[in-house]
Amino acid sequence: MAGAVELEVAGRTVRVSHPDKTYYPERGFTKLDVAQYYLAVVDGVLRGLRDRPTTMQRFPDGVAGEFFYQKRAPKGLPEWLPTARITFPSGRFADEMCPTEPAAVLWAANLGCLTFHPWPVRRGDTEHPDELRIDLDPQPGTDFADAARVAHELRALLAEHGLRGWPKTSGGRGAHVYIPIRPHWTFTEVRRAAIALARALERRMPGLVTSAWWKEERGAKVFVDYNQMARDRTIASAYSLRSRPRATVSTPLRWSELSEADPEDFDLRTVPPRFAELGDLHADMDGHAFGLESVLELADRQEKDGGLGDMPYPPDHPKMPGEPSRVQPSRARKSGTTGSGGPPEGAG
Numbered sequence: 001m002a003g004a005v006e007l008e009v010a011g012r013t014v015r016v017s018h019p020d021k022t023y024y025p026e027r028g029f030t031k032l033d034v035a036q037y038y039l040a041v042v043d044g045v046l047r048g049l050r051d052r053p054t055t056m057q058r059f060p061d062g063v064a065g066e067f068f069y070q071k072r073a074p075k076g077l078p079e080w081l082p083t084a085r086i087t088f089p090s091g092r093f094a095d096e097m098c099p100t101e102p103a104a105v106l107w108a109a110n111l112g113c114l115t116f117h118p119w120p121v122r123r124g125d126t127e128h129p130d131e132l133r134i135d136l137d138p139q140p141g142t143d144f145a146d147a148a149r150v151a152h153e154l155r156a157l158l159a160e161h162g163l164r165g166w167p168k169t170s171g172g173r174g175a176h177v178y179i180p181i182r183p184h185w186t187f188t189e190v191r192r193a194a195i196a197l198a199r200a201l202e203r204r205m206p207g208l209v210t211s212a213w214w215k216e217e218r219g220a221k222v223f224v225d226y227n228q229m230a231r232d233r234t235i236a237s238a239y240s241l242r243s244r245p246r247a248t249v250s251t252p253l254r255w256s257e258l259s260e261a262d263p264e265d266f267d268l269r270t271v272p273p274r275f276a277e278l279g280d281l282h283a284d285m286d287g288h289a290f291g292l293e294s295v296l297e298l299a300d301r302q303e304k305d306g307g308l309g310d311m312p313y314p315p316d317h318p319k320m321p322g323e324p325s326r327v328q329p330s331r332a333r334k335s336g337t338t339g340s341g342g343p344p345e346g347a348g
Contacts, residue, residue, distance in 0.1 A: 063244075071086075085126065127186065130181055144175065157201060176235055
């Protein structure tokens with residue numbers, strides 16, 4: 001195995017150890033391939049991470065080995081890489097890295113970080129999200145084409161409320177739509193807005209969309225995962241590699257190409273030339289910050305007129321005021337109970 005190599009990025013030198021280590025066995029991609037990929041798209045990935053507390057999904061031995069999520073900044077964090085203190089639902093806290101310059105991306109890649117999971121907040125204000133992130137998660141029996149159909153309907157719905165979204169692949173079968181917002185609302189309020197949009201989509205496309213938290217109730221539909229806006233839930237950043245065998249990438253798209261896109265086409269090899277040609281398709285997000293007043297008014301109407309209140313939180317959250325039962329519906333029917341109980345089947 002070759003010794004370490006050094007890469008230059010924006011005036012800093014980043015050391016990449018064990019560059020020949022295989023990270024994606026199916027394609028033969030190495031650790032150096034990963035580092036060079038991130039060097040090629042560093043401006044795009046940094047735009048999505050800049051000043052955000054960021055969890056690293058690390059694969060020290062590549063995708064064939066074990067992985068873990070590193071939330072707390074590791075020992076040996078460079079002095080030029082700042083951190084921010086974030087608070088978990090339990091009330092505990094951690095200091096997470098907050099990338100502010102390109103070298104941070106390569107430094108993390110050298111630690112085996114393949115996927116970056118930034119919070120939807122900036123380090124200057126970690127209590128008020130500045131992005132509303134809509135996760136369209138195809139359930140068994142549906143695929144990316146179905147998620148794309150839902151995304152287009154979401155685009156129309158957002159426009160009705162004075163909002164604009166920027167789409168990307170998840171790197172898997174799903175799609176993400178990001179809406180930049182003013183950092184004015186709490187996590188609870190932004191999550192409530194996501195629930196309102198999920199329910200509106202479900203009403204418009206009942207045969208294709210579900211907001212049901214319990215997997216047993218979703219069917220062959222696209223789940224709008226509103227809990228991705230709960231505190232301490234994150235989504236893979238734009239231009240993040242994923243751990244799938246083909247080394248796919250969560251890739252920003254134009255709305256015009258969404259319906260014909262195949263997520264498998266965007267990977268470690270194909271995204272750099274695409275980025276060189278098109279640049280960062282999410283670059284202009286930073287020039288916008290929308291309000292959620294109209295969507296929160298929709299949430300109020302849904303509750304007043306339809307009795308549609310809160311939805312279950314993820315299992316690691318404490319019980320929240322007004323939250324319905326966390327008992328899996330089939331278990332509740334079997335036991336005849338309606339109170340909160342065991343962990344949910346899954347977050348999707």
